[in-house]
Amino acid sequence: MDTDMNLAAETIADAPVEPKPKTKRAKKPKGASLRADMSGHAPGVLEQRRYWVGIFPNCPVECIDVAGVNFPKVNEDIVDNPLNPGGPKTRVPVIGTITFLSKAQIALLNERIPLVVVRFLNGEQEEHGTGENRGDAHLRRRGHLITIPNEKQMASPRNKRRYIQRGGDEPAADFMFAHLCEDQENGKCGQIYPESLAETGLEWTG
Secondary structure, three states, X not given: OHHHHHHHHHHHHHOOOOOOOOOOOOOOOOOHHHOOOOOOOOOOOOOXXXXXXXXXXXXXXXXXXXXXXXXXXXXXXXXXXXXXXXXOOEEXXXXXXXXXXXXXXXXXXXXXXXXXXXXXXXXXXXXXXXXXXXXXXXXXXXXXXXXXXXXXXXXXXXXOOOOOOOOOEEEXXXXXXXXXXXXXXXXXXXXXXXXXXXXXXXXXXX
């Protein structure tokens, strides 16, 4: 029996090994170098993404402009009128707006937003998301924006402006939001307010 096993082993060892089939490499088209490189890493190509941006209703101003980007409280969409199909379109209010942001813009926003302060003039603030003031519910909330000078401005001998903190001052990031649209082809404003920038931060993903 041992002899039979040895013969079988020798037969297997002597069997010719079949070569592995060669993987054919896809041929590069002759005109491949003529195709435009549209990736975001190519020189001269600006990659942007859709973001839903805005401010909360308890902010005392109607919009905040930072680094050339507008964060509005309310915008309007023009849609078909369901009560008059085929007739004039109607305007529907929406929260914030959809805007395109690039990696460079997001970097600049991260530099500028920490320098923006909301100053309340009446000393009262709303509870976030409630629409009600702490204290006197009938007190009209008033306020404005203040920008803290950056290091470059501070170094200029012509700049004498300084920021002096007051009791009603709050970081603007507490009242702003920027949410990356899941649908980059057809981004839409949401119907429920997202978290503030102070909670989520603002990063370029990918």
